[in-house]
Amino acid sequence: MPKILIVEDDANLADIYKTRLIAEQFEVVTATDGEQALSWAMKEKPDLIILDIMMPKISGFDVLDILRSTPETKDTRVIIMSALGQDTDMTKGQRLGADKYLVKSQVTLEDVVRSVREVLAKPRPTEQPPAQEPPIQQFPQPVQQPPVQPPTDQPSVEQPPTQQPPVQNL
Numbered sequence: 001m002p003k004i005l006i007v008e009d010d011a012n013l014a015d016i017y018k019t020r021l022i023a024e025q026f027e028v029v030t031a032t033d034g035e036q037a038l039s040w041a042m043k044e045k046p047d048l049i050i051l052d053i054m055m056p057k058i059s060g061f062d063v064l065d066i067l068r069s070t071p072e073t074k075d076t077r078v079i080i081m082s083a084l085g086q087d088t089d090m091t092k093g094q095r096l097g098a099d100k101y102l103v104k105s106q107v108t109l110e111d112v113v114r115s116v117r118e119v120l121a122k123p124r125p126t127e128q129p130p131a132q133e134p135p136i137q138q139f140p141q142p143v144q145q146p147p148v149q150p151p152t153d154q155p156s157v158e159q160p161p162t163q164q165p166p167v168q169n170l
Contacts, residue, residue: 001025001026001027002026002027002047002048002120003026003027003028003029003044003045003046003047003048004021004026004027004028004029004046004047004048004049004050004116005028005029005030005031005037005040005041005044005046005048005049005050006018006021006028006029006030006031006049006050007030007031007032007033007034007036007037007049007050007051007052007055007060007063008030008032008050008052008055008081009032009033009052009054009055009056010052011032013104014030014032016109017050017109017112018030020109020112020113021113021116024113024116026116029044029046032055032056033055033056033057033058034055034056034057034058034059034060034062034063035057035058036057037049037051037055037058037063038058038063038066038067041067041073041076042070042072042073045072045076046076047076047077047120048076048077048078048079048116048119048120049067049076049077049078049079050079050081050112050116051063051064051078051079051080051081051098052080052081052082053080053082053083053084053089053093054082054083054084060080060082061092061093061096064078064080064093064096064097064098065096067097068096068097075124077099077119077120077122077124078097078098078099079098079099079100079101079102079115079116079119080093080098080100080101080102081102081103081104081107081112082101082102082103082104083103083104083105084103085103085105085106089101099119099122100115100118100119102115
């Protein structure tokens with residue numbers, strides 16, 4: 001069962017999202033501010049974080065920036081769900097590494113559930129394999145050329161034996 005962390009300072013909204021996601025068979029934990037969100041993200045290791053932007057203590061943008069620069073959470077999937085719907089806010093969310101950006105006033109609960117499923121279906125970025133010793137470099141072997149043979153398509157010419165003139169006695 002995938003675990004979702006909802007980071008929302010509005011208790012009513014958090015409760016609505018939590019109730020619906022639990023009904024959809026997700027395990028859900030909630031945080032009410034950015035500081036608590038970072039603590040829960042490290043402790044709970046959620047599969048997905050639904051992150052508000054305007055929150056007390058640490059903004060959602062700062063939370064996302066910290067998540068992406070922390071090795072333990074850098075690959076955690078994040079959906080920003082905010083009242084901020086300006087292009088500059090959406091661009092900033094994408095630049096910081098959000099998997100999806102939803103504007104609260106433009107989505108239904110069905111849209112949220114669909115987005116959660118879509119983002120969870122995406123593979124996580126692959127992690128680097130552990131360092132291994134580099135392979136021994138092998139240099140190419142020189143190519144050995146066969147000995148040069150005379151062309152065989154011409155008939156061979158046999159020379160008659162040379163005769164030496166007889167030696168005369170004087």
